[in-house]
Amino acid sequence: MFNQLRQQFLQDPCLDLQLGQEDGQRNRVPLTNNCKKESNESVTNRQIEGIQSHDWQSHTATQGALYQINQRRLWEEIHKTSCFGLLSLKQGMNRLSLSVDDKLVRDYLCTEARLLGCQVRTDEMGNIFAIRPGRNNAIPPIGMGSHLDTQPAGGRFDGILGVLAGLEVLRTMNENDIQTYAPVAVINWTNEEGVRFTPGCTGSAVWASHIPLEIAHAMPDTSNTTTMKESLSSIGYLGETKASHKENPLSAHFELHIEQNRKLQDSQRRIGIVTKIQGIRWYRVQVLGRRDHAGATPMQERADALVATAKFISFLDRQALITSAVATVGVLNLERPSLNTVPGWASFTMDIRHLSEATLEKFESAIDAMANLLKAENSGLDFQIERTWHSPAVDLDPAAIKCTQDAAGDAIGAGQLMEMVSFAGHDSALTAMAVPTSMIFVPSRDGISHAPAEFTSERDCGNGAQVLLGAVLNYDSRLESQK
């Protein structure tokens, strides 16, 4: 099947185009700035053969720099496994959480991990921990986690890269006979995208004790025909390991992810070192007014649910600008809308994000104050505001960040790095509540994500995996030095 799929990719004009663009980039920039004695052309050839050697500058080298991941193998793995849920390269991935395709890619991950000598644990949330033993298996594994589920018309990289790069790190460790001090785990977190079961990051949120298992298990799918627990059971991923960072702990969590923004592209840097992840709060707001005749009801006598909603949205826009937050109303519904009827009921969603939890708290207070103000202005109106999700704003761990920074400096040179914050949410925002966490970003073309056109080049995927390997080995050394 994989050969057949690969053939399909190579024949897909969309992929050809992307490979063409990537080849163009490849000719402009070498794989690593630190690579010496080699022309760009020879690097490219050796990349394709997958037999690259290394010649790192020894004065800055840390452990990861001694070993080289196989960039082409990772690239092929990304495309091989995208057979599970790929519509076409033009239509993108459709691998919703706990779907049959999600089961198949999970099965693949477990099989490959076992072949690499891992012990595979599945917890009560379907989170998969594929653990490569270390010299000291009494301490918790160092995790390399992200997610294999996608949006309904998503890309091939978002989340997926982080898990498959973890697998590539294990392969490189095996090939180089690396024995780590701590065990090292590849983790697939359940339902990061939150499309079929809302909200997302459910697996990591339960593991981090951010939401109770029972609530996550009871979450219905969008069609309201099954729950998350039933779906986990039906695809065979309702595990017995406790979904808890206390009972199934990690020493640290490293996540490689595409940037989903243009900052790396615009600054022509290759690696983003994430220092903070924005907090996210989601709300559902219902506005209760009164249906009235559009001609016969004077403006003063109306309780127009849509006018109140419009004032609310304008307020959110202003408030976000003032506080440097972002606020989005992405969904708005009216009840039995009619051109010549004053809307009596409206509902809308709010997505509010900021790097500071304190600012988010103040924003939430301002939202309540605005609702009260509008109610006071018009006694016919009422507001019901419900917070439906909360992914906390977090500072990532300085020690884990240092390990990543050093690894990235070794792998591609400090001049190629960029410290940044993540404005998108990630499983790492949840793991950071429980364990030292660091995130690595690689460039995402034009910042496009959650769309078929999402693209990160083979070289950037490889760079990311290389930095992931180094970061984990650096953190492992740190753990050993602390024993």
Add this chain to the structure above:
Amino acid sequence: MFNQLRQQFLQDPCLDLQLGQEDGQRNRVPLTNNCKKESNESVTNRQIEGIQSHDWQSHTATQGALYQINQRRLWEEIHKTSCFGLLSLKQGMNRLSLSVDDKLVRDYLCTEARLLGCQVRTDEMGNIFAIRPGRNNAIPPIGMGSHLDTQPAGGRFDGILGVLAGLEVLRTMNENDIQTYAPVAVINWTNEEGVRFTPGCTGSAVWASHIPLEIAHAMPDTSNTTTMKESLSSIGYLGETKASHKENPLSAHFELHIEQNRKLQDSQRRIGIVTKIQGIRWYRVQVLGRRDHAGATPMQERADALVATAKFISFLDRQALITSAVATVGVLNLERPSLNTVPGWASFTMDIRHLSEATLEKFESAIDAMANLLKAENSGLDFQIERTWHSPAVDLDPAAIKCTQDAAGDAIGAGQLMEMVSFAGHDSALTAMAVPTSMIFVPSRDGISHAPAEFTSERDCGNGAQVLLGAVLNYDSRLESQK
């Protein structure tokens, strides 16, 4: 069938309740203030028997006061014909324009009118003119027009009362052997409600030369499977008479309608004399922005179609308050809405009304200015504004109004009258562009309309028909005196 239906109405608890309330009113207020020498009780009994006599004060009496319509017969006719399209009294009427039920009630109207000696003409828009000859058939008929179509869950009175009261007027004329100078016509205008084919008042608008026949004929139904012309043809009401006030003229147009507001109820008056009808303008607005990530896109970099829409709605609200207009956004749609995506496209409807066309013109200019302002503020945004309907603000005809006022004074006493404007749109707004027009309002319980709970009492329906008769006879006398 009618007996069976009548039985059904009498068994319907909803109707019982309404009859009960009406009976309560009947005991408090006599049928006419001018009725003398009779107890309320005797009036009630005679109403039920349908054999009322009259004893009008001669010093104010005009022609109509000499003859008494049959209130109970009209009431039964309203309920008999509501078998065409009635879901139940709790669910209301569903007699969409040019539906099978609309055909059946049209057939009934034509049959009854022919039995009364009328010549029945149907024009190219399906407008039905049932003409009772006068002494001088060289002059155009005096019209009594409204509509038999309803909303999808509408009431039993809106529009219907005006047509059936016209039929009752003809019956009364026949019973009393009244020979008018001018011919008198009952008119059913096609598609006043504008639900299945949008916008409404289509039949009267074409007749008044407000919109071209071709445009009305080509209007698709909501399912986009047929056009108005095809539907007219399929129910047998694509007539050959020209849909034109020039080629098929009227001398005047009188419309009896329920008020759809609470002004009569609140002031405890029984008849509204309409002097003006608000102008109505409908628009479809599309806002083109840019879809973006809700987390990664700073507020300053967004072209949020929904925020722009919200600012627009807030502006409409303010502008309407300032200008004493009414402005309503009743429908709002987003393209592929997603909680955590900045909306890239929105569309909404606008319904703007005012008694002055000049104010509406200024409002329209302000709308364009607002769109340009928002575009100037954010170059990523664009607006497309399309006017989809225009029912002009009109002053009704002073001479026709005088005839109605006199008739109402005779029938129920000048103290029971109230001059008012119509904030809802009506066929009369269109006929007023072509011929002298007057409207009579009767109380509508709690102002509810376009809903199953719409209710006007038997007595108020009867009062309205009585005033309609008097108004037509007064206008007829006026025409004769001018010959």
